[in-house]
Amino acid sequence: MPSSTSSSETASSEAALDARAIVDRPGFVRLTASDRPGVAQPVPEREIPQRPWPAMLATAALIFCLALGVWEWRMRAIGLAAGDLGDSPSGWAEQRRRLDAGGVQVAIVGDSRILFGTDLDRYERVTGVRPVQLALPGTNGRYLLENVAHHSSFDGLLIVGISEVHYFGNPPGRATDALARYAFESPSQWSGQQLYVMLSRELAFLDDNYRLSKLVRRLDHGWRAGARGEYGRPWKLYTMTDDRQARMWAPIERPGFLQDHARYAWFAAPPRKLDDAVIASTQRITREAVAAIRARGGEVVFLRPPASGPLHEKQVAALPRARGWDPLLRDAGVQGVYFDDEPAMRGLAIPEYSHVSAACATVYTDAYARALARLTPRVSVRADAPPPLSPADCADR
CATH class of the missing domain: 3.40.50.1110 (SGNH hydrolase)
Structure with missing residues (x-):
């Protein structure tokens, strides 16, 4: 007959495996403590998806410069x-x-x-x-x-x-x-x-x-x-x-x-x-x-x-x-x-x-x-x- 200690250890191991499975799931998912039973981790985690960040940053900078240039041109056109x-x-x-x-x-x-x-x-x-x-x-x-x-x-x-x-x-x-x-x-x-x-x-x-x-x-x-x-x-x-x-x-x-x-x-x-x-x-x-x-x-x-x-x-x-x-x-x-x-x-x-x-x-x-x-x-x-x-x-x- 299994002891109570071994039963508790088995339950804890299974909970940890379940938590790892949740943690490892792919996608842009915000994880909280409720998603990780048995794991002491109070700070929420969010996976960062793979994106072309340099290209996105360059595009944003280009849009900003264009908008700035257009607004500057418009203000000078009215006499500023x-x-x-x-x-x-x-x-x-x-x-x-x-x-x-x-x-x-x-x-x-x-x-x-x-x-x-x-x-x-x-x-x-x-x-x-x-x-x-x-x-x-x-x-x-x-x-x-x-x-x-x-x-x-x-x-x-x-x-x-x-x-x-x-x-x-x-x-x-x-x-x-x-x-x-x-x-x-x-x-x-x-x-x-x-x-x-x-x-x-x-x-x-x-x-x-x-x-x-x-x-x-x-x-x-x-x-x-x-x-x-x-x-x-x-x-x-x-x-x-x-x-x-x-x-x-x-x-x-x-x-x-x-x-x-x-x-x-x-x-x-x-x-x-x-x-x-x-x-x-x-x-x-x-x-x-x-x-x-x-x-x-x-x-x-x-x-x-x-x-x-x-x-x-x-x-x-x-x-x-x-x-x-x-x-x-x-x-x-x-x-x-x-x-x-x-x-x-x-x-x-x-x-x-x-x-x-x-x-x-x-x-x-x-x-x-x-x-x-x-x-x-x-x-x-x-x-x-x-x-x-x-x-x-x-x-x-």
């Missing part, structure tokens, strides 16, 4: 270009830190008008100094002025470009993200910015304004009644190169859908109400910021860049010069240049009513640099500076 480095919070923070390093003679803060309207190369050719560009689109420049005044040791000349409606009434806009990134930038954010800039010098399709996710959202224009799509918001308006040198994007300068859309976007949002309390608060904040910069030996000047057409009329109606610009400068005790007061700043090309064209930005910069040289000893015109420009120099370009 390699070398447009984008305008991220990290890029702004990098320039802001230059003020902390010291030695900066001129810096610029404000909104998109002074950003698009400043040609850094031209300013340098006229004055011998290259400004640090800190203006931001969609931003109330007052918040940037406050940051430089109260959170830096900057003692040079700060140029504040304003659109009164923005400066007096708007929330901070993009300044919130930019200032947060300046205060803290993680290693991944820093490295991501460096990688993006490096690749953007060669590839156009990386433009953040034309990501596929944004393009999909823009398809819905009037399809759903009552739904607010992307058409009421500005799309791509400018290009950005080294030192945050911004220029109006060429397709916006040409008549057509993109120019019409840019014009429409300025009227999509209702105007903000600017009551006396808001104006008084803005004057106080400006006065205190100017005083803080002057206390350490710096100076502040204001610029009102050009605008035109119904947008300019709308903004002047919302805040007339006698209620906004003039009292602001008088209360803070600062000098300023309003574009209507300078012949060289009138009649410039403003394709979408709000920003000067790329060519006219050079003319405007030349004009305001020379105007500032008349107002403050902080700016002087070089002896070998090029001749002054006029609106005629950019009228047909």
Whole structure:
């Protein structure tokens, strides 16, 4: 009579044979512990089938390259270009830190008008100094002025470009993200910015304004009644190169859908109400910021860049010069240049009513640099500076 021990060993051997038979079965089968009774193996196993892996990898790489090439071609066809480095919070923070390093003679803060309207190369050719560009689109420049005044040791000349409606009434806009990134930038954010800039010098399709996710959202224009799509918001308006040198994007300068859309976007949002309390608060904040910069030996000047057409009329109606610009400068005790007061700043090309064209930005910069040289000893015109420009120099370009 067989012993209980030999019976147990026989059962275990048979279970192991059954398990090996299951394990060895061919095909793409996912094995679990339940398929292997008596075998302690908690991790599931999956057989890798025999396939032409090198050929499959080569095919996938070829499809990827073709798709990438087609998308790059399509983006360049609509006007995007390699070398447009984008305008991220990290890029702004990098320039802001230059003020902390010291030695900066001129810096610029404000909104998109002074950003698009400043040609850094031209300013340098006229004055011998290259400004640090800190203006931001969609931003109330007052918040940037406050940051430089109260959170830096900057003692040079700060140029504040304003659109009164923005400066007096708007929330901070993009300044919130930019200032947060300046205060803290993680290693991944820093490295991501460096990688993006490096690749953007060669590839156009990386433009953040034309990501596929944004393009999909823009398809819905009037399809759903009552739904607010992307058409009421500005799309791509400018290009950005080294030192945050911004220029109006060429397709916006040409008549057509993109120019019409840019014009429409300025009227999509209702105007903000600017009551006396808001104006008084803005004057106080400006006065205190100017005083803080002057206390350490710096100076502040204001610029009102050009605008035109119904947008300019709308903004002047919302805040007339006698209620906004003039009292602001008088209360803070600062000098300023309003574009209507300078012949060289009138009649410039403003394709979408709000920003000067790329060519006219050079003319405007030349004009305001020379105007500032008349107002403050902080700016002087070089002896070998090029001749002054006029609106005629950019009228047909």
